[in-house]
Amino acid sequence: MSETTERTRIRRLPEKASTDRDDLDRVLDAGLVAHVTVMNHDVPLAIPVAYARRGDEVLFHGSTGSRLFRTLSEGAPTCLTVTLLDGLVVARSAFESSMHYRSAMLLGTASRISGDDELDALRTITEHLLPGRWQECRQPNPKERAATMTLSLPIEEWSLKLSDGDPDDEPADVTDETYGRIWAGVVPLREEFGAPRRSADCPDDISVPEYVRAWRR
Ligand SMILES: Cc1cc2nc3c(=O)[nH]c(=O)nc-3n(C[C@H](O)[C@H](O)[C@H](O)COP(=O)(O)OP(=O)(O)OC[C@H]3O[C@@H](n4cnc5c(N)ncnc54)[C@H](O)[C@@H]3O)c2cc1C
Numbered sequence: 001m002s003e004t005t006e007r008t009r010i011r012r013l014p015e016k017a018s019t020d021r022d023d024l025d026r027v028l029d030a031g032l033v034a035h036v037t038v039m040n041h042d043v044p045l046a047i048p049v050a051y052a053r054r055g056d057e058v059l060f061h062g063s064t065g066s067r068l069f070r071t072l073s074e075g076a077p078t079c080l081t082v083t084l085l086d087g088l089v090v091a092r093s094a095f096e097s098s099m100h101y102r103s104a105m106l107l108g109t110a111s112r113i114s115g116d117d118e119l120d121a122l123r124t125i126t127e128h129l130l131p132g133r134w135q136e137c138r139q140p141n142p143k144e145r146a147a148t149m150t151l152s153l154p155i156e157e158w159s160l161k162l163s164d165g166d167p168d169d170e171p172a173d174v175t176d177e178t179y180g181r182i183w184a185g186v187v188p189l190r191e192e193f194g195a196p197r198r199s200a201d202c203p204d205d206i207s208v209p210e211y212v213r214a215w216r217r
Contacts, residue, residue: 004158013161016162017160017161017162018160018161019160024104024158025053027084027104027160028053028104031083032128033050034048034049034080034081035048035080035081035082035083036072036078038068038071038078040071049061049062050125050129051080051128052125052127054124058080058152058155059113060150061151062148062151063147064146065147069151070149073111073112075111077107077108077109078109079105080105080106080108081103081104083102084101085099085100085101086100086189088186088187089167091167091169092173092174092179092180093169093173096167096169100164101163102162102163103161104158105158105159105160105161106153106156106157107158108153110153111151111152112149112150113151113152119140121150122140132211132212133211136209167184167186169184192216
């Protein structure tokens, strides 16, 4: 299937669309949280999940007891989005005020993965969120594996919208006697880690690992 379809062709503000797969991978690799939609009886729900990209698939996991995850694993069509917020756009008008963002949307059907492939997927998700941790932490035991459902959504039908640049003000507002004299611009917004905080039951003589100190956003 071609990656951009009639369903995923961006019509509104198409100048913000990117069909470059490298751009998509950069967004998926930068995000930590995806929203996955699923119908719960007659109610559409968007479930926030941790995820990771592995080649041409997006991996996420949940409880085998979750009806929503079971619905997805049974082939319910879904939409997965990843949104990175990069700034607030402060225009002269309320109408043109907006946001800088990178926003990916994938359509498709997820399937459950198992065995060694699932273990590799769990390692991939952990390493995406907590780089360096998998080698040091205890790996999932059989009971934990049994309680975990890992799903893969192929990267096949997708769209990507990238928003940046100055406010797109009406020329009349820029030259207006009143509104041409108010500040306009962009206020960047970025995510960052704070200083690591030791858990109450972690002995004082264990120092923060180098791989944790190295985490940057
Ligand atoms: C952080 C953030 C805040 C936003 N705030 C607003 C807001 O307040 N009001 C508003 O109207 N819009 C907002 N948008 C844009 C919004 O997501 C839609 O792109 C927009 O509303 C156009 O919708 P549409 O159905 O007319 O798009 P169309 O262009 O008709 O959609 C066609 C196809 O384009 C793709 N597509 C549409 N939007 C996106 C997207 N954001 N990312 C990736 N693919 C996409 C989908 O595959 C969709 O099926 C925001 C986006 C982001 C990321």
